[in-house]
Amino acid sequence: IKLHQALREDLQNDGFHLVMQPIVSLDNARTFSEGECLIRWNSPTLGFVPPDKFIGLAERTGMITDLGRWIIEEACRQLAAFIARGAPEDFKLHINISAVQFQQSDFSDHLLNCMLQNGLMNKNICLEITESVLLQNSNRVIETLSYLRRLGLSVAIDDFGSGYSSLSYLHQLPFDCLKIDRGFVNGLMDDKKSEAVISSVIMLSQRFGVPLVAEGIETLEMGLKLREMGCEKAQGYYYGRPQPFENWIPLDGVVG
């Protein structure tokens, strides 16, 4: 069975689910009030297929339109249920959005409707966009993101530093958060050049007045080093692996 056939079938058959990975503040990494939602596909015929293997395919075949709509609907449902179970009311969920999704003329309406139906506030949602998306079909994407930001949603630039250099455009882009690519973080402990790149991006985020999230933190030492360097937030296996929402149990209004 071909990958795209299985994708089409499982889109109809509940073959997908969402997991959430904590994003911690490095000041107090024991609890979190922010997380990234990531899709998982457990195919009855193909077994577990990682997103890297099917998101690109879904984009090329146009299936990302339906898949993306499902992701937004499910993310809103899961977040509302999570808050109902005791997570902070202002918990912020990051959702990855593909460039192609902005071509739907009702992208914003659909998103805002899902949020409304689930009783979410605009500050509950952060859209993660890669920098290449922002640079490609800029006008439409930038207008949509600017509109949503005016309403109080936030926008994070994902995998920052890994795509085209967007430095010349950065001041024109609508964003509230930068996420530095795992690739740079990997080299942090033993490579002076990675350290130089990271400290420059930390300085950049400070000058823009937005938090920087360092991704792929796997050890305490890495987290401590980043905090010392002035990085505000972190995400990675050390703080928590992506897990089904039900596995995260809020206690006294905090999740930890």
Ligand code: G
């Ligand atoms: O956990 P990880 O293997 O989930 O994800 C790998 C990549 O797949 C991420 O960097 C991200 O770009 C992409 N991805 C994961 N979940 C989603 C999603 O819900 N929507 C989109 N568009 N991409 C996702």
Ligand code: G
């Ligand atoms: O959307 P984005 O490219 O940022 O997706 C994050 C990806 O990074 C997901 O595939 C997620 O499973 C993965 N990830 C999250 N934390 C870690 C980590 O500490 N180490 C590694 N190797 N991957 C991670």
Ligand code: MN
């Ligand atoms: Mn992401």
Ligand code: NA
């Ligand atoms: Na990323």
